[in-house]
Amino acid sequence: MKPSVGIREVARHAGVSNATVSNVLNRPGVVAPATRQRVLAAIEELGFVRNESARQLRAGSSRVIAYVVLDAANPFFTDVARGVEDAAREAGLALFLCNSASDDGREREYLELLHEQRVEGILITPVDAERLTDRGTPVVLVDRESNGTYCSVAVDDVLGGELAVTHLIENGHRRIAMIGGPLSIQQVRDRREGAVRALANAGLPADALTFLETRGLQVAEGRGAGERLVGLPASRRPTAAFCANDLLALGLLQSMTQQGLKVPGDLAVVGYDDIEFAAAAAVPLTSVRQPREQLGRTAATLLLAENEPDHEHRHVKFQPELVVRASSAVKR
Amino acid sequence: MKPSVGIREVARHAGVSNATVSNVLNRPGVVAPATRQRVLAAIEELGFVRNESARQLRAGSSRVIAYVVLDAANPFFTDVARGVEDAAREAGLALFLCNSASDDGREREYLELLHEQRVEGILITPVDAERLTDRGTPVVLVDRESNGTYCSVAVDDVLGGELAVTHLIENGHRRIAMIGGPLSIQQVRDRREGAVRALANAGLPADALTFLETRGLQVAEGRGAGERLVGLPASRRPTAAFCANDLLALGLLQSMTQQGLKVPGDLAVVGYDDIEFAAAAAVPLTSVRQPREQLGRTAATLLLAENEPDHEHRHVKFQPELVVRASSAVKR
DNA sequence: CCTCGATGTTGAAACGTTTTAACGGCTGAG
DNA sequence: CTCAGCCGTTAAAACGTTTCAACATCGAGG
Numbered sequence: 245m246k247p248s249v250g251i252r253e254v255a256r257h258a259g260v261s262n263a264t265v266s267n268v269l270n271r272p273g274v275v276a277p278a279t280r281q282r283v284l285a286a287i288e289e290l291g292f293v294r295n296e297s298a299r300q301l302r303a304g305s306s307r308v309i310a311y312v313v314l315d316a317a318n319p320f321f322t323d324v325a326r327g328v329e330d331a332a333r334e335a336g337l338a339l340f341l342c343n344s345a346s347d348d349g350r351e352r353e354y355l356e357l358l359h360e361q362r363v364e365g366i367l368i369t370p371v372d373a374e375r376l377t378d379r380g381t382p383v384v385l386v387d388r389e390s391n392g393t394y395c396s397v398a399v400d401d402v403l404g405g406e407l408a409v410t411h412l413i414e415n416g417h418r419r420i421a422m423i424g425g426p427l428s429i430q431q432v433r434d435r436r437e438g439a440v441r442a443l444a445n446a447g448l449p450a451d452a453l454t455f456l457e458t459r460g461l462q463v464a465e466g467r468g469a470g471e472r473l474v475g476l477p478a479s480r481r482p483t484a485a486f487c488a489n490d491l492l493a494l495g496l497l498q499s500m501t502q503q504g505l506k507v508p509g510d511l512a513v514v515g516y517d518d519i520e521f522a523a524a525a526a527v528p529l530t531s532v533r534q535p536r537e538q539l540g541r542t543a544a545t546l547l548l549a550e551n552e553p554d555h556e557h558r559h560v561k562f563q564p565e566l567v568v569r570a571s572s573a574v575k576r
Numbered sequence: 577m578k579p580s581v582g583i584r585e586v587a588r589h590a591g592v593s594n595a596t597v598s599n600v601l602n603r604p605g606v607v608a609p610a611t612r613q614r615v616l617a618a619i620e621e622l623g624f625v626r627n628e629s630a631r632q633l634r635a636g637s638s639r640v641i642a643y644v645v646l647d648a649a650n651p652f653f654t655d656v657a658r659g660v661e662d663a664a665r666e667a668g669l670a671l672f673l674c675n676s677a678s679d680d681g682r683e684r685e686y687l688e689l690l691h692e693q694r695v696e697g698i699l700i701t702p703v704d705a706e707r708l709t710d711r712g713t714p715v716v717l718v719d720r721e722s723n724g725t726y727c728s729v730a731v732d733d734v735l736g737g738e739l740a741v742t743h744l745i746e747n748g749h750r751r752i753a754m755i756g757g758p759l760s761i762q763q764v765r766d767r768r769e770g771a772v773r774a775l776a777n778a779g780l781p782a783d784a785l786t787f788l789e790t791r792g793l794q795v796a797e798g799r800g801a802g803e804r805l806v807g808l809p810a811s812r813r814p815t816a817a818f819c820a821n822d823l824l825a826l827g828l829l830q831s832m833t834q835q836g837l838k839v840p841g842d843l844a845v846v847g848y849d850d851i852e853f854a855a856a857a858a859v860p861l862t863s864v865r866q867p868r869e870q871l872g873r874t875a876a877t878l879l880l881a882e883n884e885p886d887h888e889h890r891h892v893k894f895q896p897e898l899v900v901r902a903s904s905a906v907k908r
Numbered sequence: 909c910c911t912c913g914a915t916g917t918t919g920a921a922a923c924g925t926t927t928t929a930a931c932g933g934c935t936g937a938g
Numbered sequence: 939c940t941c942a943g944c945c946g947t948t949a950a951a952a953c954g955t956t957t958c959a960a961c962a963t964c965g966a967g968g
Contacts, residue, residue: 630954
């Protein structure tokens with residue numbers, strides 16, 4: 245079952261030394277064709293599988309990078325991951341995806357493990373960037389601005405929030421809800437800040453924005469928020485909602501339909517991320533689009549540049565873009 | 577930058593031997609509190625990070641399992657992954673997600689790497705199960721029946737296809753399209769087989785089913801299929817479509833709307849997987865539900881049982897369930 | 909005072925590769 | 939015939955842990 249056949253056995257079986265087998269594996273060109281065949285045959289016959297731990301221990305490099313995401317079930321992150329993987333595989337590296345599920349305990353565990361594994365680099369959209377601690381492995385922050393000690397690739401979330409809420413204001417809305425949370429997540433804070441700024445720009449009072457905090461950014465939380473929203477007295481109930489991401493917005497949409505309210509008639513909705521499902525929703529969703537794959541691709545590129553001779557941390561920032569659809573159509 | 581501080585340095589710094597440091601790391605209970613403190617302090621001060629390669633080389637176990645999926649962007653797989661991860665973390669293992677993107681080259685590369693890494697086990701929804709080759713690492717097939725050499729956890733796809741198409745037939749449809757592909761994917765073949773069986777059960781001719789093969793199972797392919805479908809001469813155009821998964825169905829839905837056709841009026845649609853977004857779609861989607869998280873959880877459980885003394889490969893099969901929504905409402 | 913067991917600690921031998929410098933044999937030039 | 943140079947191969951030394959048997963130290967029981 246676990247014969248654990250090593251390089252020496254292969255060597256013996258092929259009548260050569262360990263070094264030659266290693267050469268066949270790593271520098272096939274240097275070994276004579278005849279010997280190479282013999283060694284390959286032995287490998288095949290014995291079912292030899294190279295022990296990566298030993299290789300890595302000696303050679304020092306790992307051929308792997310990892311991306312730690314906040315929520316593997318959120319299409320936004322899988323789209324970013326696609327960009328990362330494309331860039332990684334061009335560089336001959338494999339990508340391992342890790343799901344912190346927005347839990348900083350899990351995040352810590354994964355980071356610890358990845359550091360111990362000596363992966364070539366770590367991409368992360370952190371739960372709490374402050375807690376990150378340098379351990380020698382290159383790290384790049386994704387969709388999150390850096391405090392300076394790491395490279396980062398981000399999108400201007402404040403601007404995004406501003407775009408979304410300005411749009412709602414221009415459509416005549418004066419009581420607006422923002423749905424999102426927890427506030428420990430930077431993106432949520434930034435998007436809210438943008439929303440507040442939009443109000444200020446328009447000369448509206450700050451209490452025109454009702455912030456409904458959720459425990460997470462999943463569809464179910466959006467549904468819950470919808471119920472809370474409808475529970476508000478009619479006089480104070482917002483006529484529009486800006487959701488911190490599209491999953492929330494989709495949940496909110498479901499909740500509205502279920503409670504017999506019309507979108508955008510009774511409530512206009514704007515989401516964030518413009519995931520593929522946003523356009524296909526019951527009411528096509530107005531959303532703030534981010535360049536997802538490019539985000540990932542750029543992040544991977546920065547990561548790969550980390551061990552260049554005299555590396556300076558770079559911070560790339562993209563601009564979001566508002567995509568208007570039916571869910572926020574002009575109020576009659 | 578890369579001081580590469582090892583266990584020996586920590587030992588020297590704390591005035592103990594390597595063995596003691598190792599004990600602090602692995603069996604804290606066995607070392608005297610005072611010494612333990614001293615060692616921990618040294619670790620902290622030097623920023624020591626244990627080298628997992630060395631650990632694994634010596635100790636032989638890896639604390640990691642991996643799940644290789646067909647499409648990380650498909651919510652079905654991320655839901656399965658959630659189940660896997662829950663079970664894995666209960667067993668103290670971390671989960672690495674790998675995306676083969678339905679490409680057997682990538683799949684092979686990932687498998688090779690994972691074998692070399694000596695992960696504790698591999699879960700995989702394979703592109704082509706035949707090509708899988710035993711390498712000593714335990715493997716469990718997910719959402720795919722085994723040819724016998726591995727454990728497997730699957731859902732009865734033939735039954736699922738049958739449920740879907742029977743439902744359409746009962747609603748009066750006599751010309752039905754099935755959309756999906758490539759046929760190299762087992763699930764697609766099985767679901768089609770179920771569709772065919774449904775026709776036979778109802779005494780309908782086999783040509784009542786038009787099979788439109790797609791190149792993949794993503795939303796974009798569904799949109800493409802929609803255009804092909806509408807391009808058919810009206811007399812031969814199906815009145816209903818059964819899609820091999822929900823992503824296709826959502827794409828199809830978009831395409832219909834865009835071309836000014838009504839669902840279910842002009843075309844009834846049934847999807848597969850019942851992903852969360854199915855219920856939130858423009859027209860809530862009738863779909864075949866699979867027990868996603870349970871699938872993952874069970875698979876992980878089987879994997880963990882692999883190295884029990886006298887292990888026999890098990891094959892678990894779940895039943896799918898039809899969830900009827902508006903996209904297939906009764907034909908007037 | 910001796911013995912015994914318990915408790916902490918340690919030296920040294922693995923684990924399976926990669927790598928380096930050196931080696932032997934062979935060829936062709938001088 | 940010698941020698942330089944090349945090619946293919948090799949022995950042996952890492953790499954950084956874990957583990958195991960052995961070793962001190964100490965208190966208690968006889």
